[in-house]
Amino acid sequence: MRLDKRITALGLTRAQAKRLIARGEVRVNGEVERDAGRIVTEADEVRAQGTAAAAAGHTHLMLFKPAGVLTATRDGRETTVLDLIPAPPRGLGPVGRLDKDVTGLILLT
Incomplete structure (x- = not known):
């Protein structure tokens, strides 16, 4: 780095x-x-x-995505998976996606 x-x-x-x-x-x-x-x-x-200045490590989170939440980092109208995480680290984003009406485990890194 x-x-x-x-x-x-x-x-x-x-x-x-x-x-x-x-x-x-x-x-x-x-x-x-x-x-x-x-x-x-x-x-x-x-x-x-x-x-x-500590070396930045990699952040990996698993999140149970409820129905009605978008698998996205931001959206002006809808709740996203990042909205469910208090103070998400900069650059955090989902790996893959689940449809809005689907529940399940999602990986963010």
Whole structure:
């Protein structure tokens, strides 16, 4: 994963992360890093202004979808599977789909 993307785990935008990196306020394994495109692994310790930026793991959820709920990430009129999850992680979406009137287990990742 790119260093600037990893820093967004702290709630910053990619542009804000790039500014911190350019100012020398980001350390990788204790060393100042100024390359926003540097590839970091989960094993690398990344700190921005002294705060650790944890490696983002993968999120996998199983959800029992009730009838009447859309297997979609958003819809202006209907309830979706993401509406059933309090504070869903960014980028979470269903794998496959179940029709609106069907109940069943669905995987989200």
